[in-house]
Amino acid sequence: MNETFSNRPEDFLNKGLRAAVGLLPVVGNPLVEFLAFAIGDPAQERRDDFIRGIFEQATQLQVAFDQLRAENLRVNAQFQATFLDAVRLAATSATADRKTILQNAVLNSAIASLDESLRLKLVDVLARMTPAHVRLLQAIASRPGPLEDFVVDDxxxxxxxxHALLTDMYSTFLIRNNQSMIGERTIQEQTASAHVRLTDLGQRFLEFVRAPQTPT
Known part of the structure; x- marks a missing residue:
């Protein structure tokens, strides 16, 4: 495999832990074996499964997207950069939903032609968003409306x-309310209560993390 992946996060973790516990005269070796079994092997397996999933999806989608052919991926710098970021994030992700979001981002980075500043911003947001964020963002996208509609719960x-999820999405500017921003020329429709909707960045983010849409 490419040397790019030879030093995985779990490799550095295991090396550090091995060095520390190796100083213990009695429990050192058993603990090293435990770490290798409980952390090192599963982490490597998760990473390999994640990469295998991208390969399988790319193979299936090649018919619809020439961008996913190996010879095109080889020269696609934004795909390669997103792939490396996603592999790093996947190593610390425990849920299948989170990994699916990351895999979608990798595939879409190959298919779409993104401005590099936008791609970097999307990856930065991706590192902070959970599947719960994405589900709430999808709900807002499908039905923008009063803020209360998205937080009311017994x-x-x-x-x-x-509220914590919405705060995160406000801070990353994936959503906004209907209050005009400083310097904004478009007059926002005023309502009795604050309405929430996606920003252009929020819409771009949803497109970035959804399953690639095959042409009809």
Whole structure:
């Protein structure tokens, strides 16, 4: 395999832990074996499964997208950069939904022609967003409306969690309300309560993380 992947995050983790526990005279070796079994091997397996998933999807989609052919991916710098970022993020992701989002981003980075500044911003946001963020963002995209519609919940913990998700999306400018921003020339429609909708960046992000859309 390419040397780019020879030094994985889990490799550095294992090396550091091995060095530390190796100083312990009695439990050192058993603990090293435990770490290799419980952390090193599963982490490598997750990474390999993630890469295999991208390969399988790219192979299936080659009929619809020439950009996913090996000879084109070889010279596609934005695909390669997104791939490396996604592999790094996948190493610390435990859910299948999160990995699917990352795989979609890799494939879409190969298919779409993105401005590099935009791609970097999308990857930066991707590192912070969870599947829960994406689901809420999709709900707002399908039905923009009063902020209350997206946070009301009888369960206090769920209510606060939704507010936390919305705060994250506001801070990354994936969503906005209907208040005009400084310097904005477009007059926003005023309503009795704050309405929330996607920004252009929010729409671009959803396109970045959704399954590639084959031409009809």
């Amino acid at each position: 369960d206090q913990s769920a209510f606060e969690f939704k």
